[in-house]
Amino acid sequence: MSSELIQALHEIEKERGIPQAALIEAIKTALNTAYRKNFGTAQNVSVEFNEITGEVKVFSQKKVVAVPQDQRMEIGLEEALELYPSCKEEDMVYVEATPGNFGRIAAQTAKQVVMQKLREAERSLIYEEFLEREGEIVTGTIQRIEARTIYIYLGRIEGIMLPGDQIIGERYNLGQRLKAYIYEVKNSTKGPNIYLSRSHPYFLRRLFELEVPEIYDGVVEIRSIAREAGSRSKISVHSTDEKIDSVGACVGPRGLRVQNIVSELGGEKIDIIKYDREPAKYIANALSPSKVAAVYIDDGNKVATVVVPDYQLSLAIGKEGQNARLAAKLTGWKVDIKSESQFAEETDIDG
Template identity: 85%
Template sequence: MSNELIQALHEIEKERGIPKVALIEAIKAALNTAYKKNFSTTQSVSVEFNDLSGEVRVFSQKKVVDKVQDDRLEIAMAEAKELYPDCKVEDMVYVEATPANFGRIAAQTAKQVVIQKLREAERSLIYEEFLEREGEIVTGTIQRIESRTVYITLGRTEGIMLPPDQISGERYEIGQRIKAYIYEVKNTSKGPNIFVSRTNSYFLRRLFELEVPEIYDGVVEIKSIAREAGSRSKISVHSLDERVDSVGACVGPRGLRVQNIVSELDGEKIDIIKYDKDP
């Protein structure tokens, strides 16, 4: 390992926001594990990583004795005195024991740690991004269909549309562009799971907000929605401005606004009624 690794850690901290200290601590822990795995040792060892030069050194803990019986666990008093002048018999000291080929193993280990940390950071960013977008409509491309579950590409990740979230009678094909409503974002060890729906009543609400400026601006309110996804829906609307017809605003000129929503929902019938607080 070299200064190139240290420079890479600086760049990762700067560009990805992963603290260099956290990366170094993860590398140190992984190096200890890698040493024990590759050299099958039960010795107490400490793998030191120099965060200025990138140099890796292995130190083995040994007991100071007058006569060595096991050189893996013990060190002679005379030899120990050269390293630790004040040591005494029975003291535990650390002696460098860096294997000749450990540099290659260390470099591979550090690379794996950095890659893993980058993946974790990427997953965290995706989770935070879509957690903020929970309750929104997204547009993506169907990537695959497995066991009736539809997976939709959403940039760096994918949305999951379970069978209950699919409109009955709709056909889904790989490569098809599709809109859906994000209703739940879960963080898992394998990354975020983003659940989307086309049957959720809030999907219909958001479609009207996108299609009808008066709803988006808050002039017209959707008071309630009753939906049988794929069949029929009924919404009640109320205008906060007496000059604005709430039903007319939702229907749009020549019925264009509501027809756009009906087309998006594959022909689902939509009844729009004026809200009555005393039905």
């Protein structure tokens, strides 16, 4: 190795921000390991790396004796005095013991260390970049599919979309461009893991923020989301400006805004609900598209009894209870739906 290595380390520090001192320390540690691996000696050996010239030398610690019996561990007094004029018997001194071919091994080792440090720095930069983007939507290309897990290329790294983060019934193909939500970024020994989702409720939130300027600007607020990905979602919205219709802003001219989101989600139905501070009105709105006759609130148990016209009962409950289930999740209230005839009958019995 030579001063060219030192110059290269200086350039790496300047361009990549990796401290030269840290690189040199890592190289020193690796050189000591490389020496023991290749020359397997029991001697007390130290590999020295000159930080100015880049020169590498191996020194062996030996005991000064009158007549050496073991050349590996001992040095004669006469020879030792040539190196250390003030030494005496029983002293421990360092003697150069650089193997003839160690220069080549040292050069390979230094190169490996530098490359490893560069990889670690690159991983760290990617981790920091995507950690800042946690909670955002990204667009990537499906690179591979393994055991139902989808790996999406995001430019410098693959994102991971686990089976539970995929939309049920949605088909994915290699090379397909896809939007997804970054819900978690984890660091590991192999580098950052970027976890993506298309089923996360916040994916829907971010899509509305991208599509509806009033939401992005904060004039219209998303209060709550209830989602069964791939099937149906409910989103409640509120306008901070009385002149702006929160639901209308989300629907958009000729329904274009919400239709763009529905298309992105492969036809998932979306009910946009007007938020209301009064629980009874909010719950009635949440059961859209069903019409509601009355809502009776039990604040103590946070239960709402909802009365609907007989012909609206199945619509209010929804297929397999989905509409009622989403309304309850959206509002945070337990919702008990009854038809008008059923409610009248139960009231008469109670009376």
